Every structure is written in structure tokens, then in C-alpha cells.
Amino acid sequence: MPNPLGLIVLALAELLDFTLLFYLVLIFGWSLLSMFSVDQRHPLLKLAGTLVAPLLRPLRGKLVAGQIDFGPMVVMIVLLLARLLIAAPLLDLGARLALGA
Numbered sequence: 001m002p003n004p005l006g007l008i009v010l011a012l013a014e015l016l017d018f019t020l021l022f023y024l025v026l027i028f029g030w031s032l033l034s035m036f037s038v039d040q041r042h043p044l045l046k047l048a049g050t051l052v053a054p055l056l057r058p059l060r061g062k063l064v065a066g067q068i069d070f071g072p073m074v075v076m077i078v079l080l081l082a083r084l085l086i087a088a089p090l091l092d093l094g095a096r097l098a099l100g101a
Contacts, residue, residue: 006097013090020087024079027052031072 030048038045052072059071 002098010094017087
């Protein structure tokens with residue numbers, strides 16, 4: 001029978017990994033859409049902008065070269081590093097605790 005503490009750690013690690021991946025994909029899609037001429041009043045674009053804004057706000061306007069804002073790229077790198085350095089070890093720990101190894 002699996003250890004309940006291991007299952008809780010595994011579930012929280014999966015939730016963290018999903019959230020980080022969700023924001024990674026959302027920021028990538030939002031930054032791609034910002035390069036094209038799309039209607040800024042579209043509900044999905046407004047929702048994506050609302051979800052992405054808190055992550056991008058600290059870097060807004062600080063990493064600009066010409067017309068290109070590198071803030072989204074830096075946030076995406078930080079999210080990838082968080083998945084590798086935080087979520088993956090937690091997933092491993094949860095799996096080992098759940099199996100009792």
C-alpha cells in the first residue's frame with residue numbers, strides 16, 4: 001500500500017509541474033500572438049494577457065532592445081529552470097516516498 005505522505009507530495013509536485021508548464025505554454029502563445037496583427041479585444045487574448053501580466057510586470061520595459069521585449073523569454077527560462085530544479089526533484093521524492101523506497 002502506498003504511503004499517504006508520498007502521495008500528497010506527489011500530487012502537489014504534479015500540480016506545481018502542471019502550473020509551471022501551463023504558464024510556460026501560455027506565455028509562449030501570448031508572445032507569439034503579440035507579434036501578429038490580431039484583435040486586442042478578443043476575449044481569449046484578454047484572458048491570456050490578464051493571466052500573464054503578473055509574471056511579466058516586474059520585467060516590463062527593462063529588457064527591451066529596439067522593438068523587442070525580452071521579458072517573456074527570461075520568464076520562460078525561469079519557468080523551465082523551476083520545472084527542472086524544483087518540480088522534478090519533488091516528483092522524484094514523492095514517488096520514492098509513495099513506494100516506500
